[in-house]
Amino acid sequence: MHKLIPFIHEKQLSPDIPFDPDKQIAVIKCSICTGEQVAGFKSKEDGHFTEVMLIRDSDDLERFKEVYKIADIKKEY
Numbered sequence: 001m002h003k004l005i006p007f008i009h010e011k012q013l014s015p016d017i018p019f020d021p022d023k024q025i026a027v028i029k030c031s032i033c034t035g036e037q038v039a040g041f042k043s044k045e046d047g048h049f050t051e052v053m054l055i056r057d058s059d060d061l062e063r064f065k066e067v068y069k070i071a072d073i074k075k076e077y
Contacts, residue, residue: 017041017052019068026070028055030077039064039073 019026024041029049031037037055042048055061065073 017050019070024050026065026068026073028061028073028075030075032077037075042076 019041023044025044027040027042027049029038029040029051038051038053039055039061040052041050043050053060053064055064061073065071
């Protein structure tokens with residue numbers, strides 16, 4: 001199971017939840033049933049997923065990528 005972190009406002013993204021590309025992968029978890037998408041980071045070591053932000057539209061996705069300086073994001077279902 002993953003630890004649930006409350007969805008946060010964009011100005012809090014970077015300082016509160018750090019991203020280490022050497023140890024983590026940026027991932028969007030997608031629900032097959034509801035279509036809900038959550039962006040976050042998956043540990044390369046143990047697969048632990050840390051939720052960062054609910055993705056409601058393409059603007060949310062672009063903001064997430066911009067804040068964390070991410071070019072590509074893998075989707076998992």
